[in-house]
Amino acid sequence: xxxxxxxxxxxxxxxxxxxxxxxxxxxxxxxxxxxxxxxxxxxxxxxxxxxxxxxxxxxxxxxxxxxxxxxxxxxxxxxxxxxxxxxxxxxxxxxxxxxxxxxxxxxxxxxxxxxxxxxxxxxxxxxxxxxxxxxxxxxxxxxxxxxxxxxxxxxxxxxxxxxxxxxxxxxxxxxxxxxx
Amino acid sequence: xxxxxxxxxxxxxxxxxxxxxxxxxxxxxxxxxxxxxxxxxxxxxxxxxxxxxxxxxxxxxxxxxxxxxxxxxxxxxxxxxxxxxxxxxxxxxxxxxxxxxxxxxxxxxxxxxxxxxxxxxxxxxxxxxxxxxxxxxxxxxxxxxxxxxxxxxxxxxxxxxxxxxxxxxxxxxxxxxxxxxxx
Numbered sequence: 001x002x003x004x005x006x007x008x009x010x011x012x013x014x015x016x017x018x019x020x021x022x023x024x025x026x027x028x029x030x031x032x033x034x035x036x037x038x039x040x041x042x043x044x045x046x047x048x049x050x051x052x053x054x055x056x057x058x059x060x061x062x063x064x065x066x067x068x069x070x071x072x073x074x075x076x077x078x079x080x081x082x083x084x085x086x087x088x089x090x091x092x093x094x095x096x097x098x099x100x101x102x103x104x105x106x107x108x109x110x111x112x113x114x115x116x117x118x119x120x121x122x123x124x125x126x127x128x129x130x131x132x133x134x135x136x137x138x139x140x141x142x143x144x145x146x147x148x149x150x151x152x153x154x155x156x157x158x159x160x161x162x163x164x165x166x167x168x169x170x171x172x173x174x175x176x177x178x179x180x
Numbered sequence: 181x182x183x184x185x186x187x188x189x190x191x192x193x194x195x196x197x198x199x200x201x202x203x204x205x206x207x208x209x210x211x212x213x214x215x216x217x218x219x220x221x222x223x224x225x226x227x228x229x230x231x232x233x234x235x236x237x238x239x240x241x242x243x244x245x246x247x248x249x250x251x252x253x254x255x256x257x258x259x260x261x262x263x264x265x266x267x268x269x270x271x272x273x274x275x276x277x278x279x280x281x282x283x284x285x286x287x288x289x290x291x292x293x294x295x296x297x298x299x300x301x302x303x304x305x306x307x308x309x310x311x312x313x314x315x316x317x318x319x320x321x322x323x324x325x326x327x328x329x330x331x332x333x334x335x336x337x338x339x340x341x342x343x344x345x346x347x348x349x350x351x352x353x354x355x356x357x358x359x360x361x362x363x
Contacts, residue, residue: 001225001284008203010229015236022237 070094074175075132077146084134085176093174094135097145100152100167131177147171184248192239203232206249209322210256212292216317217260217310221285227263231255250328253318257332292321304354312347315340 002010072093073084087093133145146153150168152161163171184206190198207228214231215224234255235242242251293299301320305313311333318329330340 001221001287004203007207007225007229008200011203011232011236014229015233018233018237 070138071136072175073134073136074177075134076177077130077132084132087174087176089174090135093171096167096171096174097133097135097152100161100163100171101154129177131175133175147175147177182247183250184252185244188235188242188248189244191235199235202235202248206252207232208288208291209249210252212288213253213314213317213322214256214260215285215288216314217257218263221288223263224260227259228256230259246328246331249322250324250331253322253324253332254334257314257334300355301351304351307354308347308350312343312350315343316347316351319344 070090072087072090074087075082075084130146130148133147135143135145137143142156144155146155150163150165152163152171153159154161184202187198187201187205191202210228210231211221211224214227215221218224218227231252235252242248246254289299289302293302298321301316305316308316314333315329318324318332319326324332326337326340326344330337333340335343
């Protein structure tokens with residue numbers, strides 16, 4: 001058996017050894033965790049903007065913040081109001097708009113800025129109101145339409161569609177536009 | 181006498197000599213206790229060294245809620261059981277080593293078993309099952325309380341009571357009427 005000094009020396013030698021070993025393990029863990037952390041950070045930074053809905057970047061004064069699901073908002077532009085109102089049954093309004101776009105042939109008349117201004121002026125002077133319709137899809141993509149007297153103007157694609165009586169009335173009903 | 185706790189506090193405060201005091205007070209007893217498990221005095225010494233190095237490596241693991249002796253014996257028991265679990269089933273031992281070991285064990289016995297009562301008791305303990313032997317050792321050789329013994333053995337107070345009751349009964353049978361008076 002060892003004497004007192006030998007035992008003491010052995011205790012301290014083993015302690016030193018164990019402390020060094022523990023530090024090495026800690027360093028190894030840190031060295032392997034830092035790259036992992038960097039990768040996770042980079043990935044999350046890349047993926048986060050994609051997962052955020054585009055509507056969040058919109059600076060309009062809309063009060064509806066539920067952009068993660070399909071939503072349809074309407075504004076009566078003839079009343080010079082900035083406030084949109086949301087459509088409760090956004091799904092059917094969206095379907096109706098899709099059907100019109102699919103079935104109708106876009107007008108041959110190019111929709112220049114000048115034409116658009118003229119149309120706005122005419123609409124504001126006439127007894128027919130003009131409505132701005134903002135459709136926000138579940139993936140955040142927004143499409144803006146302008147609905148005036150029997151014409152639907154896809155502002156995003158810059159295309160105009162002539163509407164039949166039935167389509168116009170159905171659309172107004174779906175968009176909860178009051179009959180004047 | 182606080183079984184090393186105050187010395188360890190001094191050591192933590194930077195008094196290196198306090199560690200010597202702890203070693204002088206507890207090392208041999210710890211080796212003798214571990215030997216009850218491993219039945220090899222050199223291995224027991226090795227395990228005791230590891231248990232003591234725990235005090236240096238994990239300085240703040242001991243919370244002073246139990247005596248340092250109890251804490252060291254808990255580490256010793258745990259390391260001894262771990263050693264038993266992992267040691268090779270077959271072990272080749274040189275005859276000269278056996279002779280050395282016997283001499284070392286006798287030397288340690290001289291240090292620990294200071295009176296005749298303990299010597300007689302120690303020889304009888306060899307015939308007891310492990311648990312009973314350890315319980316008797318901690319109570320009668322190390323003067324630990326029942327609670328401390330329970331902590332070291334990872335049992336509750338009631339289990340220790342039962343163990344001691346049965347151990348004493350066995351010892352009375354082994355030692356006879358006169359031997360029974362030693363308990």
